[in-house]
Structure formats: C-alpha cells, structure tokens
Amino acid sequence: xxxxxxxxxxxxxxxxxxxxxxxxxxxxxxxxxxxxxxxxxxxxxxxxxxxxxxxxxxxxxxxxxxxxxxxxxxxxxxxxxxxxxxxxxxxxxxxxxxxxxxxxxxxxxxxxxxxxxxxxxxxxxxxxxxxxxxxxxxxxxxxxxxxxxxxxxxxxxxxxxxxxxxxxxxxxxxxxxxxxxxxxxxxxxxxxxxxxxxxxxxxxxxxxxxxxxxxxxxxxxxxxxxxxxxxxxxxxxxxxxxxxxxxxxxxxxxxxxxxxxxxxxxxxxxxxxxxxxxxxxxxxxxxxxxxxxxxxxxxxxxxxxxxxxxxxxxxxxxxxxxxxxxxxxxxxxxxxxxxxxxxxxxxxxxxxxxxxxxxxxxxxxxxxxxxxxxxxxxxxxxxxxxxxxxxxxxxxxxxxxxxxxxxxxxxxxxxxxxxxxxxxxxxxxxxxxxxxxxxxxxxxxxxxxxxxxxxxxxxxxxxxxxxxxxxxxxxxxxxxxxxxxxxxxxxxxx
Numbered sequence: 195x196x197x198x199x200x201x202x203x204x205x206x207x208x209x210x211x212x213x214x215x216x217x218x219x220x221x222x223x224x225x226x227x228x229x230x231x232x233x234x235x236x237x238x239x240x241x242x243x244x245x246x247x248x249x250x251x252x253x254x255x256x257x258x259x260x261x262x263x264x265x266x267x268x269x270x271x272x273x274x275x276x277x278x279x280x281x282x283x284x285x286x287x288x289x290x291x292x293x294x295x296x297x298x299x300x301x302x303x304x305x306x307x308x309x310x311x312x313x314x315x316x317x318x319x320x321x322x323x324x325x326x327x328x329x330x331x332x333x334x335x336x337x338x339x340x341x342x343x344x345x346x347x348x349x350x351x352x353x354x355x356x357x358x359x360x361x362x363x364x365x366x367x368x369x370x371x372x373x374x375x376x377x378x379x380x381x382x383x384x385x386x387x388x389x390x391x392x393x394x395x396x397x398x399x400x401x402x403x404x405x406x407x408x409x410x411x412x413x414x415x416x417x418x419x420x421x422x423x424x425x426x427x428x429x430x431x432x433x434x435x436x437x438x439x440x441x442x443x444x445x446x447x448x449x450x451x452x453x454x455x456x457x458x459x460x461x462x463x464x465x466x467x468x469x470x471x472x473x474x475x476x477x478x479x480x481x482x483x484x485x486x487x488x489x490x491x492x493x494x495x496x497x498x499x500x501x502x503x504x505x506x507x508x509x510x511x512x513x514x515x516x517x518x519x520x521x522x523x524x525x526x527x528x529x530x531x532x533x534x535x536x537x538x539x540x541x542x543x544x545x546x547x548x549x550x551x552x553x554x555x556x557x558x559x560x561x562x563x564x565x566x567x568x569x570x571x572x573x574x575x576x577x578x579x580x581x582x583x584x585x586x587x588x589x590x591x592x593x594x595x596x597x598x599x600x601x602x603x604x605x606x607x608x609x610x611x612x613x614x615x616x617x618x619x620x621x622x623x624x625x626x627x628x629x630x631x632x633x634x635x636x637x638x639x640x641x642x643x644x645x646x647x648x649x650x651x652x653x654x655x656x657x658x659x660x661x662x663x664x665x666x667x668x669x670x671x672x673x674x675x676x677x678x679x680x681x682x683x684x685x686x687x688x
Contacts, residue, residue: 546600
C-alpha cells in the first residue's frame with residue numbers, strides 16, 4: 195500500500211517531493227541534492243513523521259548551519275509537522291547567555307522522549323563539537339535516530355574535527371539524510387566527505403586518499419628552494435562518480451520545478467572615480483614591481499599569496515583600502531560610483547532588497563549610503579548578534595508582515611535562510627566560492643513565489659574575472675606562481 199495514503203501531510207507535497215517520499219522514506223540512507231528552495235525541509239519533515247508513525251525512530255536530529263538550524267525549529271516544523279503526532283523541539287542556542295537555559299531544556303527533552311511520538315533536536319553545525327552538545331548527541335545515539343545533515347557541503351573537508359565527529363555520529367544512526375543544492379560546485383573531490391555521512395565506502399572508497407587518486411590526476415610542482423607540492427592537473431572517472439551518486443541521491447534542478455520562480459539575472463556596469471583609478475594603478479604597479487625577479491640571481495619559480503594581492507584591487511573598486519595597521523581608509527571624499535549605483539537600484543525597486551557584500555567596510559558603507567536616502571536598513575553578517583539576525587530573518591521571511599518599513603538587508607552572502615520577502619538581490623562585491631554564491635542567489639526565492647531579479651555589479655575586468663572563475667567553479671588559490679600572478683595583474687590593468 196502507498197505510504198502516502200496514510201500520511202497526514204500538513205501541506206500537500208509537489209510531485210518531486212511525493213516521489214521522494216513514496217520511494218525512499220524508509221531507506222536507511224539518502225541524499226537530497228536539490229537546488230535551493232525546492233522543498234528539501236518539508237520532504238525531510240514528512241519522512242521523519244512517517245518513520246516515527248511506524249515506530250522506526252524516536253528522535254530526528256537536525257544539524258544545520260547557524261541560523262538555519264533555528265529556521266527548522268521556528269518555521270519549518272510548525273508549518274509542515276503532522277498534526278497526528280505529538281512532538282517537541284529542542285533548539286540549540288549559540289549565545290553563551292542561553293547555555294544554561296538550553297541545557298536544562300535539553301536534559302528534560304531527553305528524559306521525556308518516551309512521552310511523545312517524536313522529539314526534534316536542532317543543532318548548529320559549528321556547535322556539535324562543543325562539549326555539552328557533543329555529550330548530548332552521544333546520549334541521543336542510544337535511541338532510534340534519523341540524522342539530517344543540512345547543507346552537508348560543510349563536511350566536505352574530511353580531516354576536520356567536525357567532519358570526523360559527524361561521520362562517527364552517522365555510523366550510529368538507523369537513518370541518515372544529507373541535504374544540499376550544491377554538493378560539488380567547487381570540486382568533485384568534495385563528494386567523498388559528504389557521501390561518507392551516508393555510510394562507510396558509499397563513494398566506492400573507504401579513504402579520501404584512495405578516492406582522490408582515482409578521481410584526480412596530480413603532478414609534482416617544484417618551486418624555489420627545492421620545495422615541491424602536488425598540483426591538480428585534471429579530474430577523471432567522473433561518470434563513475436556520478437553513477438555512485440545516482441544510486442543514493444535524487445537530484446532536483448530548478449527547471450524540474452515549474453512552481454519555482456525564475457531568477458532574472460542582469461548586470462550593471464560600474465564606473466570608477468579618478469581617485470579609485472589612481473589608487474588601483476598605483477597598487478597594481480607596486481605589486482608588479484614586487485614580483486620582478488632579481489636580475490643578479492638565477493630565475494626560479496616562486497609562489498606568492500595571489501589571493502591577498504587581488505583582494506587589494508577588489509577593495510579599491512569598493513572605494514577603500516586598509517593600511518598596515520588594518521585601519522580602513524576611504525579612497526576619496528567624493529561620491530563612489532558603486533555606492534551611488536546601489537542607492538539608485540534600491541530607489542527604483544518597489545519591494546525589499548538583499549545586498550550581498552564581501553567585506554565589512556562594504557556592509558557599513560552601503561548601510562550608511564542607503565540611510566542617507568531615508569531607508570530603514572538591517573545588517574546580516576559576522577558581527578550581527580544572534581538576536582538581531584533572528585529579527586532580520588523574521589522581517590524578510592516570505593510570510594512576514596508586508597507592512598514593515600525595512601527596505602533592505604546588507605550583509606555577507608548567507609546560506610539556508612529565508613529572505614523571500616525580497617524582490618531583488620544585488621551583488622555589491624563578489625566572492626569566488628561557487629557554493630556560497632549559488633545558495634545566496636536563492637535566498638529570495640520561494641516555491642509558488644514571484645520572479646526574483648539578481649543584479650551583478652561589474653567594474654572593468656576584475657569583477658568579470660571573479661564571475662568567470664565562479665562560473666567555471668574555480669577558487670582563487672592563495673598560493674600562485676609569481677609568473678602567473680604577473681600575467682593576471684597585467685590582464686586586470688585599466
């Protein structure tokens with residue numbers, strides 16, 4: 195009999211959600227590699243509710259990025275959890291001031307598991323190796339557990355303490371699910387750590403070294419002082435990797451979901467002021483002189499910190515520089531074209547706006563500029579308190595009060611949060627990481643919602659270089675050969 199016939203869905207699933215539920219709800223391990231905003235959370239809640247209803251689990255353990263774990267507890271569960279099941283949610287609070295209160299609640303929740311059909315424990319990914327959280331998770335593993343690793347790309351580095359602990363947790367759970375819309379956006383080699391959460395050897399290899407050797411070709415690169423390092427030449431056997439992923443995963447793309455609103459991408463070409471151009475050319479010349487080989491010595495291949503040098507140029511495009519004491523200095527007292535452009539974009543947008551920035555000075559500068567025009571602006575980045583972040587998420591959630599007078603949120607590119615009350619996303623300053631960028635693009639979308647406009651700011655050459663690398667899923671390596679950096683700097687010249 196179809197398990198959907200007895201399901202107490204709070205909201206009827208879409209076709210792709212129903213198919214996953216029908217075919218895979220009772221399988222021990224599955225991956226949902228679904229593009230952002232295609233309904234992974236609802237499908238997981240329905241799966242957990244079904245498993246609890248047939249007595250296969252007592253606990254649903256959700257591990258998600260900070261803030262996203264809170265979204266599960268405060269938005270997704272109340273919206274989708276089955277009415278027929280008695281449940282309780284214990285939410286990890288990251289601020290130290292809440293630690294004592296949370297710990298008492300967690301102990302009570304653990305002791306009373308038998309009194310309800312299902313107990314949810316929601317942890318932030320960065321909390322799971324904290325002593326109290328780690329201890330509680332180990333106690334939970336004595337019960338029947340479904341573990342859900344949301345944004346599982348966080349565990350792609352197999353040698354990290356967090357990834358090692360995550361794998362040890364998964365091994366002791368009856369059911370495990372991994373979720374992400376971007377499993378291998380930056381490198382196919384990231385698949386091993388994520389697939390390993392589903393069970394040892396899921397990728398076909400017990401160790402990451404064996405996996406790398408099979409799926410990548412390396413060459414030895416020798417540089418100055420006789421030092422050498424392995425350099426990636428190419429990937430290989432990717433069809434075999436794809437086949438192994440297909441065995442344990444469903445892959446849903448945006449085009450598979452007609453109810454998902456389209457992303458309308460546009461670009462805005464940004465001028466730079468005379469002061470910016472002068473500073474840019476000065477830094478570029480300084481970097482090129484620094485990289486010139488010593489004519490008195492035999493030329494050797496030297497590696498340098500290329501990422502830091504390119505970042506300096508990108509900061510100039512935003513209108514600021516750091517001095518040697520890490521103090522921020524504005525390049526000009528005159529108007530910065532990039533700031534005037536973001537003010538104009540916000541002014542002509544009827545709805546709310548999300549503005550992504552790479553640097554803290556950008557966040558502050560954009561906020562000040564928009565406030566000059568009388569807009570109410572919120573911030574969402576590393577220095578924003580957990581309380582303020584929660585308030586921003588509430589304001590910008592798709593079901594938030596549309597009468598709120600907040601016009602824009604400015605911050606670092608964020609993953610896993612609902613900002614679907616916004617109608618436009620502006621990339622003020624770009625990042626190289628394709629995983630984070632692709633997820634940040636989806637923050638304002640919602641199934642059945644309206645189309646979302648994304649505007650890429652592009653000053654000459656450098657912004658385009660970052661976007662091209664992101665499209666090709668290439669990171670800007672910290673270590674670059676000096677000769678390669680010279681070519682890049684010459685290419686990026688005005």
